[in-house]
Amino acid sequence: MARSILPSRWRSAGREKARVKRAVRRQVSTVMASLSNDPEAWDDIDGVYESSDREVRLVVNRRRSSDKVNPFIRWATQTTKHLPKDSRVRHLRGVLPKGLIGDHALVHLSHREAFDLRPRKVWKRQSLLLDRGHLANVLRRVLEEKGGHAMVNEVLARHAIVDERDRPISRGEVRLLAGVHDVVSFLDALEGSSPRPLRYVLDALCRALWAAHFELERARGLMPSPVIVPSHDWRFV
Numbered sequence: 001m002a003r004s005i006l007p008s009r010w011r012s013a014g015r016e017k018a019r020v021k022r023a024v025r026r027q028v029s030t031v032m033a034s035l036s037n038d039p040e041a042w043d044d045i046d047g048v049y050e051s052s053d054r055e056v057r058l059v060v061n062r063r064r065s066s067d068k069v070n071p072f073i074r075w076a077t078q079t080t081k082h083l084p085k086d087s088r089v090r091h092l093r094g095v096l097p098k099g100l101i102g103d104h105a106l107v108h109l110s111h112r113e114a115f116d117l118r119p120r121k122v123w124k125r126q127s128l129l130l131d132r133g134h135l136a137n138v139l140r141r142v143l144e145e146k147g148g149h150a151m152v153n154e155v156l157a158r159h160a161i162v163d164e165r166d167r168p169i170s171r172g173e174v175r176l177l178a179g180v181h182d183v184v185s186f187l188d189a190l191e192g193s194s195p196r197p198l199r200y201v202l203d204a205l206c207r208a209l210w211a212a213h214f215e216l217e218r219a220r221g222l223m224p225s226p227v228i229v230p231s232h233d234w235r236f237v
Helices: 013-037 039-044 053-065 070-080 085-095 100-107 132-142 148-158 180-190 196-211 216-222
Strands: 125-127 234-236
Touching: 013 053, 070 085, 085 100, 132 148, 132 180, 132 196, 148 196, 148 216, 180 196, 196 216
Parallel strands: none
Antiparallel strands: 125 234
């Protein structure tokens, strides 16, 4: 284990770390020498407080990623697969040698799925758009309000639409809502070849209506202006 895990395949890591630190020291020395000749340039010169910390971290991470640990990880996983997950590291700590070599070996296991006890977040795609059934219910409800029909068509036809870079988007041909009997066909039309801009306008209107409890003037005030159409209709959550 001492021969296979502890030595890194990148044998020049120590020389690289020394080179990085030496380069930063040389840069700072050059800056200080120039300031000794012109002290008034202190506020205009860069590099006085230069640090090698970032470059050294990169060297250390590269050295660690070059360790020959795959056989050890396979052995550790196979040896402890019959044990409960929260007991595996404890079991290996009793098997591995004490001191630097054993501690170093355990570091390489800490983030492996078979040994990592941290709760894992499951990523999934979530639509940014409202559910179609919710849209239909809101439209039918707003059509019951006086002036609701005209408001829906006016917003669809005239409300400003921009992309994520704040550039205006052409809405193209606007499919207006004919009435309660037309709600399903209207939503079908928005799912056609180019539904996204008007679909986002309709979503914004329905959200505002819902938040305003279908008070039309209040809903107008809650409408974002302009409506932003993102490049994707979903996000990861």
